[in-house]
Amino acid sequence: MDKKVRVRFAPSPTGGLHIGGVRTALYNYLIAKKNNGTMILRIEDTDQTRYVEGAEEYIKEALAWVGIQLDESPWQGGKFAPYRQSERKDLYKKYALKLIEEGNAYYAFDTEDEWDSKRKELEAAGVVSPQYNSITRMQMKNSLTLTAAEVKAKLAAGEPYTIRLKVPHKEDIRVHDLIRGWVVFHSSLLDDRVLLKSDGMPTYHLANVVDDYLMQISHVIRGEEWLPSAPVHVLLYKMLGWENEMPQFLHLPLIMNPDGNGKLSKRYADQLGFPVFPIEWHNKEKQATMTGYREAGYFPETMVNFLVLLGWNAGTEQEIFSMQELIDSFSIERIGKSGTKFDINKAKWFNQHYLKATSNPTLARLLLADLAKNNRTLSQEKAEKVVEILKERVTFVKDFLTEGKYLFDAPQTFDEQIASKKWNQPLVEVLNGYKNALQTHQESLEAHTAKEILNKTTDSLGVKFGSVMQGVRLAITGAGAGADLMEIIAFLGADEVSKRIDYAVSTLKVVS
RNA sequence: GCACAGUUCGUCUAGGGGUUAGGACGUAUCCCUUUCACGGAUAAGACACGGGUUCGAUUCCCGUACCGUGUACCA
Numbered sequence: 298m299d300k301k302v303r304v305r306f307a308p309s310p311t312g313g314l315h316i317g318g319v320r321t322a323l324y325n326y327l328i329a330k331k332n333n334g335t336m337i338l339r340i341e342d343t344d345q346t347r348y349v350e351g352a353e354e355y356i357k358e359a360l361a362w363v364g365i366q367l368d369e370s371p372w373q374g375g376k377f378a379p380y381r382q383s384e385r386k387d388l389y390k391k392y393a394l395k396l397i398e399e400g401n402a403y404y405a406f407d408t409e410d411e412w413d414s415k416r417k418e419l420e421a422a423g424v425v426s427p428q429y430n431s432i433t434r435m436q437m438k439n440s441l442t443l444t445a446a447e448v449k450a451k452l453a454a455g456e457p458y459t460i461r462l463k464v465p466h467k468e469d470i471r472v473h474d475l476i477r478g479w480v481v482f483h484s485s486l487l488d489d490r491v492l493l494k495s496d497g498m499p500t501y502h503l504a505n506v507v508d509d510y511l512m513q514i515s516h517v518i519r520g521e522e523w524l525p526s527a528p529v530h531v532l533l534y535k536m537l538g539w540e541n542e543m544p545q546f547l548h549l550p551l552i553m554n555p556d557g558n559g560k561l562s563k564r565y566a567d568q569l570g571f572p573v574f575p576i577e578w579h580n581k582e583k584q585a586t587m588t589g590y591r592e593a594g595y596f597p598e599t600m601v602n603f604l605v606l607l608g609w610n611a612g613t614e615q616e617i618f619s620m621q622e623l624i625d626s627f628s629i630e631r632i633g634k635s636g637t638k639f640d641i642n643k644a645k646w647f648n649q650h651y652l653k654a655t656s657n658p659t660l661a662r663l664l665l666a667d668l669a670k671n672n673r674t675l676s677q678e679k680a681e682k683v684v685e686i687l688k689e690r691v692t693f694v695k696d697f698l699t700e701g702k703y704l705f706d707a708p709q710t711f712d713e714q715i716a717s718k719k720w721n722q723p724l725v726e727v728l729n730g731y732k733n734a735l736q737t738h739q740e741s742l743e744a745h746t747a748k749e750i751l752n753k754t755t756d757s758l759g760v761k762f763g764s765v766m767q768g769v770r771l772a773i774t775g776a777g778a779g780a781d782l783m784e785i786i787a788f789l790g791a792d793e794v795s796k797r798i799d800y801a802v803s804t805l806k807v808v809s
Numbered sequence: 810g811c812a813c814a815g816u817u818c819g820u821c822u823a824g825g826g827g828u829u830a831g832g833a834c835g836u837a838u839c840c841c842u843u844u845c846a847c848g849g850a851u852a853a854g855a856c857a858c859g860g861g862u863u864c865g866a867u868u869c870c871c872g873u874a875c876c877g878u879g880u881a882c883c884a
Contacts, residue, residue: 459882521815525814551877559877613832614833633822635814635815635816637821640820770845776845778844
């Protein structure tokens with residue numbers, strides 16, 4: 298019970314890391330940190346055909362971005378190195394052979410085609426999902442049906458083979474899951490899983506069990522999609538004599554599409570216009586770039602906070618958590634059991650929260666970086682002013698550019714609906730009067746003086762201040778709504794405001 | 810099909826044998842405000858269904874329905 302907490306996140310480098318994978322990594326990390334444990338990253342690259350160049354680097358960068366720190370990994374090493382399964386290849390065979398020796402596994406010489414045709418034959422005979430199991434294995438070419446001499450000869454001749462687990466006929470296999478309690482499976486429903494593939498690589502099942510044992514993993518924390526194969530793993534622990542060292546299992550609820558139709562998928566996310574990847578992923582094969590949350594403007598704090606609440610809660614009404622607060626309050630007992638639908642709205646709300654919590658100078662620097670991408674610049678001071686004016690109305694840093702486009706560019710067009718309602722003769726007179734009054738404030742203009750001047754102008758013309766405001770806004774920003782107009786005027790300065798007034802007055806037609 | 814999970818407002822969830830079933834996002838209305846936004850307030854909105862057990866069930870048990878996962882020499 299006092300076993301040291303050692304957890305691993307074990308992705309396979311087959312492409313961009315899915316956002317669900319990030320949550321799994323997060324839960325692993327939090328459980329490790331909460332218990333003064335060790336966070337391990339292991340690369341499960343046993344399927345050479347699916348290996349994708351760049352995927353490992355991607356995983357590394359994505360985890361770093363959200364702030365998950367690794368204690369042991371292929372990139373930094375550790376006392377159980379190597380952490381890449383392809384580099385541990387030889388290890389697995391030893392255990393597979395041990396299983397054979399003890400009668401818990403066997404050589405199978407059937408080619409994939411042979412098994413395929415057998416499967417089709419069974420399907421034709423009405424078997425819904427044919428399995429290589431305790432019944433069918435006796436009709437196949439393997440060390441259970443062949444004589445010892447035949448097996449020896451085939452091996453000596455270098456014939457390709459797989460090693461399959463010999464699942465017992467009738468046995469209840471009990472799996473204990475920390476989230477779900479005891480789950481019982483019957484062995485007759487399990488098939489003789491391939492443990493070692495014909496290319497000499499282990500399958501997930503063998504590699505996973507062997508490595509978790511050797512790396513002294515205390516908790517296996519993975520998605521619920523693994524629950525059905527958990528009995529195979531339990532069987533392996535038993536057969537290898539490691540039952541007492543078997544880790545605790547936690548099968549996390551799945552993250553679903555917003556309408557609940559299956560696991561959150563890329564296709565679906567695309568349709569609804571949100572990313573499934575933490576950071577941008579370049580698919581070289583398809584020559585496509587998938588955008589990530591980072592590029593979409595989400596803060597890492599947002600992702601951590603949003604993701605952790607998909608399947609866990611503190612039991613209090615607190616919803617905003619920093620990583621450190623999560624480490625302090627995370628608990629296995631409060632992880633939920635049911636699948637959770639992905640709600641991008643909530644993520645946006647978190648982002649807005651974290652944006653508001655970010656200091657203006659920092660936000661200004663981020664804005665400046667965005668501006669630079671469009672080949673524009675601004676002084677840090679001006680940028681901070683932009684941030685101040687717009688902060689309460691944006692969700693993402695990139696929104697400063699769109700929400701506040703009138704701070705950067707004079708309007709070319711004007712909101713027609715507003716213009717048709719508000720653009721009248723008194724307004725034009727106010728604007729001209731205002732422009733003239735502004736002449737004396739070329740040097741500097743503050744929001745409150747901008748307001749005073751406008752007030753005086755309306756007073757002298759006998760026009761109500763409020764009746765003219767939206768029209769003034771329209772002339773200066775092109776829109777009927779937006780940030781505090783006096784702040785905008787102060788930001789733009791008398792000169793620019795005058796130019797905009799001239800343009801509006803000469804462009805818009807007065808309505809009666 | 811079979812196996813295994815799961816099911817509280819639209820969504821994330823709290824709760825748990827007796828509650829006005831609580832919060833957050835979203836939605837609506839109002840207030841604030843020159844507009845919009847922010848903020849504040851208010852409102853609408855849920856225990857899948859059927860049987861038990863019980864004085865009493867949303868909570869415990871059993872079934873049904875629905876949803877999901879799995880059913881590869883993929884992870």
